[in-house]
Amino acid sequence: MDLYSLALNVLLMGDRQSGRSSVGNALIGGEEFQTGTCVPGISVTAECQRLSRNFQRYFRRQGVESDLVLSVVDTPPLLPSPHTVSELCPGGVHVLVLVLRADWPNERTHLREHALFGPEWCRHALLVLTHADHLREAGLHPSAFLMQANDWLRALAEEVEGGVFFLDNTSNWSCIRGRPLRDQLLRLSARNHHKGLSVTESLRGATNV
Numbered sequence: 001m002d003l004y005s006l007a008l009n010v011l012l013m014g015d016r017q018s019g020r021s022s023v024g025n026a027l028i029g030g031e032e033f034q035t036g037t038c039v040p041g042i043s044v045t046a047e048c049q050r051l052s053r054n055f056q057r058y059f060r061r062q063g064v065e066s067d068l069v070l071s072v073v074d075t076p077p078l079l080p081s082p083h084t085v086s087e088l089c090p091g092g093v094h095v096l097v098l099v100l101r102a103d104w105p106n107e108r109t110h111l112r113e114h115a116l117f118g119p120e121w122c123r124h125a126l127l128v129l130t131h132a133d134h135l136r137e138a139g140l141h142p143s144a145f146l147m148q149a150n151d152w153l154r155a156l157a158e159e160v161e162g163g164v165f166f167l168d169n170t171s172n173w174s175c176i177r178g179r180p181l182r183d184q185l186l187r188l189s190a191r192n193h194h195k196g197l198s199v200t201e202s203l204r205g206a207t208n209v
């Protein structure tokens with residue numbers, strides 16, 4: 001029987017301590033990206049790291065079972081260089097996962113995806129709000145949270161084509177919550193016909209932006 005394989009590159013981006021590495025672990029289904037609280041001003045993740053996993057017979061494509069080979073690139077809080085992105089994501093970035101903390105809604109972020117990818121970035125992006133357990137503790141439903149959110153966060157939530165996903169890591173979410181997030185990623189990538197997002201032409205070869 002024929003078996004297809006689909007390889008997707010996922011780039012995590014977000015501020016210091018936003019929960020990027022935890023989201024990476026949920027996606028890959030393990031604890032391989034190092035997570036933890038850091039001394040003020042220094043991130044646990046100091047350089048880009050790429051981890052891959054093959055999910056066998058993960059979905060059906062045109063009626064045929066297909067493997068999903070997911071490569072996740074974790075990043076430090078600074079915008080990765082165009083060179084690094086091109087090197088770690090050959091074939092482009094299929095999905096850009098923007099990670100924010102739901103319990104720090106006043107924090108303006110350093111997210112500057114457009115600087116790397118140009119205006120196309122939002123067609124490949126989805127927003128993950130971590131620390132959703134704090135919302136639950138405050139008795140706030142995710143939809144109510146978004147309605148009350150700052151203008152920039154509401155605008156961002158509407159701009160990203162992949163939608164918004166709430167996560168908390170207080171339960172066994174790596175395995176439980178990883179699957180729906182992977183499925184959401186897969187749907188978004190399919191809408192883009194699994195075409196990768198490339199670093200803006202003008203930035204190719206540059207070492208910094």
Ligand SMILES: Nc1nc2c(ncn2[C@@H]2O[C@H](COP(=O)(O)OP(=O)(O)OP(=O)(O)O)[C@@H](O)[C@H]2O)c(=O)[nH]1
Nearest residue numbers: 016017018019020021022035036044045131168169
């Ligand atoms: N309560 C709670 N804690 C979380 C959640 N997600 C992550 N954390 C914790 O927050 C801390 C930071 O998480 P990381 O995944 O390391 O965040 P990061 O963005 O990779 O951090 P740096 O690499 O240091 O910038 C860790 O102690 C996590 O266990 C969540 O949803 N709820």
Ligand SMILES: [Mg+2]
Nearest residue numbers: 020021044045
């Ligand atoms: Mg990290």
